[in-house]
Amino acid sequence: VKASPRQERAQATYERLLDVAGALLAEVGIERISTNLICARAGVTPPALYRYFGDKYAVLAALGQRLMARQNDVLEAWIARHRGCGVAALVDHIEDLLRETAAVTRAEPGAAWTLRALTASPQLAPIRVESHRYVTDRLVEAYQAHLPEIDRETLWQRLRLAVEFGFAADVMLQEEERIPAETVFALTGQMLRGALLPAA
Amino acid sequence: VKASPRQERAQATYERLLDVAGALLAEVGIERISTNLICARAGVTPPALYRYFGDKYAVLAALGQRLMARQNDVLEAWIARHRGCGVAALVDHIEDLLRETAAVTRAEPGAAWTLRALTASPQLAPIRVESHRYVTDRLVEAYQAHLPEIDRETLWQRLRLAVEFGFAADVMLQEEERIPAETVFALTGQMLRGALLPAA
DNA sequence: TGTACATCAGTGAACGCGCGTTCACTGATGTAC
DNA sequence: TGTACATCAGTGAACGCGCGTTCACTGATGTAC
Numbered sequence: 323v324k325a326s327p328r329q330e331r332a333q334a335t336y337e338r339l340l341d342v343a344g345a346l347l348a349e350v351g352i353e354r355i356s357t358n359l360i361c362a363r364a365g366v367t368p369p370a371l372y373r374y375f376g377d378k379y380a381v382l383a384a385l386g387q388r389l390m391a392r393q394n395d396v397l398e399a400w401i402a403r404h405r406g407c408g409v410a411a412l413v414d415h416i417e418d419l420l421r422e423t424a425a426v427t428r429a430e431p432g433a434a435w436t437l438r439a440l441t442a443s444p445q446l447a448p449i450r451v452e453s454h455r456y457v458t459d460r461l462v463e464a465y466q467a468h469l470p471e472i473d474r475e476t477l478w479q480r481l482r483l484a485v486e487f488g489f490a491a492d493v494m495l496q497e498e499e500r501i502p503a504e505t506v507f508a509l510t511g512q513m514l515r516g517a518l519l520p521a522a
Numbered sequence: 523v524k525a526s527p528r529q530e531r532a533q534a535t536y537e538r539l540l541d542v543a544g545a546l547l548a549e550v551g552i553e554r555i556s557t558n559l560i561c562a563r564a565g566v567t568p569p570a571l572y573r574y575f576g577d578k579y580a581v582l583a584a585l586g587q588r589l590m591a592r593q594n595d596v597l598e599a600w601i602a603r604h605r606g607c608g609v610a611a612l613v614d615h616i617e618d619l620l621r622e623t624a625a626v627t628r629a630e631p632g633a634a635w636t637l638r639a640l641t642a643s644p645q646l647a648p649i650r651v652e653s654h655r656y657v658t659d660r661l662v663e664a665y666q667a668h669l670p671e672i673d674r675e676t677l678w679q680r681l682r683l684a685v686e687f688g689f690a691a692d693v694m695l696q697e698e699e700r701i702p703a704e705t706v707f708a709l710t711g712q713m714l715r716g717a718l719l720p721a722a
Numbered sequence: 723t724g725t726a727c728a729t730c731a732g733t734g735a736a737c738g739c740g741c742g743t744t745c746a747c748t749g750a751t752g753t754a755c
Numbered sequence: 756t757g758t759a760c761a762t763c764a765g766t767g768a769a770c771g772c773g774c775g776t777t778c779a780c781t782g783a784t785g786t787a788c
Contacts, residue, residue, distance in 0.1 A: 325763080329751065332764060351643040352553045357742060367766055368743070378742065435644070441693075442642030443551040444635070451697055479701045483691070483709050486698075490690035491683070493641075497651055498686075501679045509683050509717055516716025517709055525730080529784065532731060556774060567733055568776070578775065 324380075325373050336374050338364045340385045344432030347382075352439040357381070379445050386440045389426075389433055390453040396422045397457060401464045409468035413518055417511040424492050424503065434493050454489070458482045465518075484514045524580075525573050536574050538564050540585045544632030547582075552639040557581070579645050586640045589626075589633055590653040596622045597657060601664045609668035613718055617711040624692050624703065634693050654689070658682045665718075684714045 327333040342364040346355045357378050361368045375381045400419045404411040427433040440450040461481045466474060491510040495503055527533040542564040546555045557578050561568050575581045600619045604611040627633040640650040661681045666674060691710040695703055 327764090329763065331750080335764080348644065351645060353555075353643055353645075355553075356740075358740070366764095367768095369745090369767090370765055372743070373764070435642070438642040438647075442635070442638040443553055444548065445551060445553075447638075447697070455700075479705055480709060482698060482701060483694075483706065483713075486690055486694050487687050487713070490686055494683075494686050497647070498682060500655075501682060505679055506683065509680060512720075513683075513687070513713040513717045517713045520712075527731085529730065531783080535731080557776080558774070566731095567735095569734090569778090570732055572776070573731070 324376050327374060332374075335364070335366060335370060339366070339371055339374070339381065340388055341430075343381050343385050344389075344430055344436050346432070347385075347439050348432040348435040351435070352382070352443060355382075379443075382436075382439060382443070382446055383449055385436055386446060386449055387453075389430065389436050390450075392426050393423050394453070394457065394460075396426055397460060401460060405464055405467070409465060412465060412468070413515055416514050417507045420488060420491065420507045420510055423488070424495055424507070427492050427495070434496055437489065437493050454482070454485050457485050461485070480517050484517060487514065524576050527574060532574075535564070535566060535570060539566070539571055539574070539581065540588055541630075543581050543585050544589075544630055544636050546632070547585075547639050548632040548635040551635070552582070552643060555582075579643075582636075582639060582643070582646055583649055585636055586646060586649055587653075589630065589636050590650075592626050593623050594653070594657065594660075596626055597660060601660060605664060605667070609665060612665060612668070613715055616714050617707045620688060620691065620707045620710055623688065624695055624707070627692050627695070634696055637689065637693050654682070654685050657685050661685070680717050684717060687714065 327336040339360060343355065343360050346359060346363065350359070357368060357371055360381065361371050364371075371381070375384065397419065400415070400422065401412075404415055427437070430436075437450070440446045458478060458481045461484075462474065462478050465477060465481070466472070469477070487510065491506050495506055527536040539560060543555065543560050546559060546563065550559070557568060557571055560581065561571050564571075571581070575584065597619065600615070600622065601612075604615055627637070630636075637650070640646045658678060658681045661684075662674065662678050665677060665681070666672070669677070687710065691706050695706055
């Protein structure tokens with residue numbers, strides 16, 4: 323039964339703790355990050371952290387959820403933008419979605435490492451899987467509206483894999499500087515279209 | 523300056539330490555695994571571990587390298603099998619490569635988690651990137667032989683992304699039971715072909 | 723084939739340190755009258 | 756507008772535990788003659 327931040331100062335502390343946690347994931351990794359380290363960097367004492375988070379994993383979970391929520395906002399906006407334009411628009415503008423999602427990841431220093439940590443920890447992995455499934459559901463919804471004749475499960479599977487690859491590309495961006503970001507978007511978009519068009 | 527195992531017993535101990543480390547990565551994750559825990563599970567005392575490994579990361583690095591070496595063996599065999607058959611064979615049999623690589627991952631209990639840990643730790647990530655680049659180089663070599671007219675860098679970038687997605691699919695296999703393995707292979711193969719054929 | 727010695731492969735026990743977490747408390751902010 | 760009180764947001768200091776790692780040593784295996 324943890325408190326949620328009610329006052330402005332508290333809200334700032336809460337967000338700062340998450341920001342610091344993300345930065346530390348990038349610096350020392352999930353295997354070396356610690357609550358004491360997060361607190362020290364954030365300029366608060368440990369009990370301040372435990373006021374808002376039940377334990378260490380709750381911090382990382384909240385960090386991951388905050389990041390994925392921001393990415394989902396991008397997704398919702400993208401879907402809303404192309405929903406009325408037929409399935410061709412949804413397929414043609416995949417690159418936009420990749421680019422905008424990548425912008426969210428790039429904006430936060432430790433975002434890519436947060437996503438990686440979310441994959442690597444057995445304790446956190448379900449959070450990521452759940453989010454990817456949610457994203458897939460929303461995409462299925464958007465596509466199915468224009469393609470009532472397609473088997474829903476088939477569409478789900480194709481989009482689920484597309485989501486996985488989309489995030490894989492996102493996370494690879496900063497890691498492989500031998501491929502320009504725009505090339506990654508273009509190639510990934512091309513691949514995903516290849517998997518979606520036969521269904522469409 | 524660490525010893526390498528010379529006698530049979532030592533070799534067995536060395537391999538057992540890596541096996542246990544992989545299993546523990548799956549059970550407790552990279553953020554909770556410890557040398558003491560590995561040793562206890564392997565039935566040896568800590569100095570036995572430090573006889574062969576300089577520190578904790580050396581264990582995980584060796585584990586990752588052993589796994590990726592096994593996957594690379596599969597790759598070499600696959601390339602050798604299709605090298606003489608023209609580029610169509612290389613493109614058509616991508617699913618075989620995915621299937622055989624996945625078999626290696628499935629054979630070892632913690633293999634998928636080893637790959638995830640290798641991505642999530644800033645200390646270990648370079649090992650994985652290097653291996654993926656190596657795999658890409660070998661593939662470029664194989665493809666380029668049949669396609670001398672293609673820009674080598676373009677080919678490299680396409681294959682690099684294909685490698686990333688191949689491993690992403692591999693790691694997703696056990697995590698997303700809503701997609702059958704064969705469907706993952708088929709869809710992934712289809713996507714990768716989509717990115718390779720325009721170049722070919 | 724047997725023995726002496728060198729090398730290899732471990733054990734037993736502990737070290738200092740930082741971990742995750744908690745207790746009892748103080749200071750800051752909001753609210754009622 | 757000022758004061759009394761409730762609630763919120765932190766601090767200071769420490770806890771026990773397991774971490775990564777090491778020292779000095781013993782037991783097992785290989786080798787030379």
